[in-house]
Amino acid sequence: MDDDRVRATETSIRMLEGLIDLDGEAGITELATHLSVAKSTVYKHLNTLESSGLAVKHGDRYRIGLRALEFGGYAQRYDGVYDTARPQLRKMADETGELANLMFEEDDWGVYVHTSRGENAVEIDTQTGRRAYLHATGLGKAILATLPEERVEEIIDARGLPAVTEHTITEPRALFEELDEIDATGIAYDREECVEGMACIARPLSTPSERPAAISITGPVSRVSTGETEESIRTVLEQAGNVIELNLTG
Amino acid sequence: MDDDRVRATETSIRMLEGLIDLDGEAGITELATHLSVAKSTVYKHLNTLESSGLAVKHGDRYRIGLRALEFGGYAQRYDGVYDTARPQLRKMADETGELANLMFEEDDWGVYVHTSRGENAVEIDTQTGRRAYLHATGLGKAILATLPEERVEEIIDARGLPAVTEHTITEPRALFEELDEIDATGIAYDREECVEGMACIARPLSTPSERPAAISITGPVSRVSTGETEESIRTVLEQAGNVIELNLTG
DNA sequence: CGACCCGTTCGCCATCGAGAAACATATAGT
DNA sequence: ACTATATGTTTCTCGATGGCGAACGGGTCG
Numbered sequence: 001m002d003d004d005r006v007r008a009t010e011t012s013i014r015m016l017e018g019l020i021d022l023d024g025e026a027g028i029t030e031l032a033t034h035l036s037v038a039k040s041t042v043y044k045h046l047n048t049l050e051s052s053g054l055a056v057k058h059g060d061r062y063r064i065g066l067r068a069l070e071f072g073g074y075a076q077r078y079d080g081v082y083d084t085a086r087p088q089l090r091k092m093a094d095e096t097g098e099l100a101n102l103m104f105e106e107d108d109w110g111v112y113v114h115t116s117r118g119e120n121a122v123e124i125d126t127q128t129g130r131r132a133y134l135h136a137t138g139l140g141k142a143i144l145a146t147l148p149e150e151r152v153e154e155i156i157d158a159r160g161l162p163a164v165t166e167h168t169i170t171e172p173r174a175l176f177e178e179l180d181e182i183d184a185t186g187i188a189y190d191r192e193e194c195v196e197g198m199a200c201i202a203r204p205l206s207t208p209s210e211r212p213a214a215i216s217i218t219g220p221v222s223r224v225s226t227g228e229t230e231e232s233i234r235t236v237l238e239q240a241g242n243v244i245e246l247n248l249t250g
Numbered sequence: 251m252d253d254d255r256v257r258a259t260e261t262s263i264r265m266l267e268g269l270i271d272l273d274g275e276a277g278i279t280e281l282a283t284h285l286s287v288a289k290s291t292v293y294k295h296l297n298t299l300e301s302s303g304l305a306v307k308h309g310d311r312y313r314i315g316l317r318a319l320e321f322g323g324y325a326q327r328y329d330g331v332y333d334t335a336r337p338q339l340r341k342m343a344d345e346t347g348e349l350a351n352l353m354f355e356e357d358d359w360g361v362y363v364h365t366s367r368g369e370n371a372v373e374i375d376t377q378t379g380r381r382a383y384l385h386a387t388g389l390g391k392a393i394l395a396t397l398p399e400e401r402v403e404e405i406i407d408a409r410g411l412p413a414v415t416e417h418t419i420t421e422p423r424a425l426f427e428e429l430d431e432i433d434a435t436g437i438a439y440d441r442e443e444c445v446e447g448m449a450c451i452a453r454p455l456s457t458p459s460e461r462p463a464a465i466s467i468t469g470p471v472s473r474v475s476t477g478e479t480e481e482s483i484r485t486v487l488e489q490a491g492n493v494i495e496l497n498l499t500g
Numbered sequence: 501c502g503a504c505c506c507g508t509t510c511g512c513c514a515t516c517g518a519g520a521a522a523c524a525t526a527t528a529g530t
Numbered sequence: 531a532c533t534a535t536a537t538g539t540t541t542c543t544c545g546a547t548g549g550c551g552a553a554c555g556g557g558t559c560g
Contacts, residue, residue, distance in 0.1 A: 004509085006298045006548065008258035008517060016321055024328045029537060039440030039520045043392045043539070045517095048256045052263045053357050056325070058460060064320045064325040066354060069379030071266055072319030075306070077377065078274045087367070104316060107303050111316045117337070127327065166544065210308060254540085256517070258548060278507060288502070288550045295548095403509065 007103045011037065015045045016054065016064055017160075025063050034175055072129060076113055079209035086114055088240040089215065093118035095236050096229075098219035098227040101126055103139035103202075105147075105212040108158040110140040113213075124195060135175055136164040138190030138200035142214035145182035146204045152179065167192045187234055188214075192227060203237040207248045215241060254339055261287070265295045266304065266314055275313050322379060326363055329459035334497045336364055338490040339465065341370035345486050346479075346490035351376055351450075353389035355397075355462040358408040360390040374445055385425055386414040388440030388450035392464035394425075395432035396454045402429065417442045437484055438464075441475060449474040453487040457498045465491060 048054035053067030134140030202216035299305035303317030347368035383392030441452035450465035
């Protein structure tokens with residue numbers, strides 16, 4: 001039965017998604033045609049969203065409002081992992097000069113929750129809140145490695161194993177093998193599986209929170225994947241991870 | 251007429267707010283009694299919110315989902331100010347050792363959009379997305395100083411001038427006087443007007459974006475408000491602000 | 501084992517969300 | 531200057547649906 005959902009809420013959310021599709025900003029007619037609904041419907045929904053701060057009106061154009069950020073903040077911080085990890089990410093970024101990331105698993109997705117940029121950090125899009133396939137990033141694989149096999153199956157069923165680049169693992173068999181190895185070594189590697197030319201070294205976090213998490217360092221293959229730096233990045237990850245885990249259990 | 255709003259959407263949003271009220275986490279019955287609506291209603295709304303990622307179910311408890319963070323990210327970044335300011339905030343934090351903040355005005359509120367912590371940064375709550383009265387913070391006053399008088403009147407009408415601490419400006423007269431001074435000097439001070447014991451030095455940002463913004467350094471009165479450091483913080487703010495403005499107009 | 505408490509399901513009804521079309525207002529074209 | 535066209539706003543109508551209350555079923559605690 002589809003009767004345990006509220007359609008009006010769903011369309012309101014579709015409005016927000018529509019705004020994103022239309023480069024984050026749209027007028028009423030524009031959004032109405034994009035979503036194939038009546039103008040008056042869009043009008044009422046945007047009005048409602050605006051009065052709660054989830055949308056913002058500027059002239060005749062609408063955008064997503066900062067209120068969403070407030071809600072997001074609660075999602076981000078409720079278990080303390082974010083707050084604890086944040087200074088460590090910064091330290092990681094400083095020590096390596098690269099890009100440090102924190103990811104949570106939620107709803108079968110990997111969600112980038114925070115990033116910290118070192119001096120030479122690459123400029124790739126790790127916008128806070130962005131979702132990524134768990135099997136296609138070092139962070140995601142690190143997370144998957146901590147989950148029971150059935151859970152991983154579930155996630156595969158839900159999201160599939162699409163190829164994000166030509167190096168992405170797309171075979172369940174291969175994925176499970178790698179997860180075993182990650183579980184054994186405690187470190188996950190990603191060599192251009194997520195972004196062409198980029199590599200990523202990740203480490204799962206073992207926290208009291210029920211929300212799976214991982215941290216990583218990302219950079220160009222040329223820098224991150226060479227034996228020497230790889231070694232030092234691993235220790236940076238290890239230390240930062242230990243500190244985070246200690247702070248959370250202590 | 252109240253007919254140009256969507257009630258179902260409003261109640262969905264009330265559910266999210268309710269979750270916050272209940273310490274970020276609640277069961278269905280709990281939330282139903284808190285909001286004084288039928289259990290089945292809460293059930294349907296949370297179900298809907300969950301399937302879009304705005305809520306997350308863990309066992310029988312619901313929380314706000316990280317999807318909100320994704321939406322918030324778009325609100326944060328659409329005009330480029332956030333991305334441009336971020337590295338400068340970090341620099342400000344490093345150079346002063348204190349807490350650096352970025353605030354936007356939206357919907358007559360001041361919204362904390364990013365913070366960067368220096369070595370000695372105080373641990374106060376500047377959670378991303380948090381809203382604050384514009385008249386009661388250095389950041390807010392810096393923003394108000396850039397707005398036309400009518401706009402400031404509007405904001406006062408909408409949000410009032412409540413006393414946040416005993417030092418908060420609560421008289422329109424006094425506020426406008428200070429805004430004039432801020433406008434003349436380009437710097438806004440806040441001495442315990444927002445948080446007891448804390449001072450804040452802020453500077454408005456003049457950007458191509460129609461969204462008013464300001465940056466600041468916050469710290470204990472004892473450190474921030476003494477002549478010498480105050481001086482150096484001012485120059486740090488000035489420089490960072492210039493760089494941001496230059497990057498955005500260039 | 502029974503009394504509760506919770507999430508879930510069911511069925512009902514007045515409400516209200518959604519659409520279509522008319523209206524108002526601004527901008528562009530000739 | 532005056533259409534023509536686009537947009538946001540309003541109105542109206544109708545069927546769907548949101549919200550309720552009550553019943554169900556599965557835990558848990560005494």
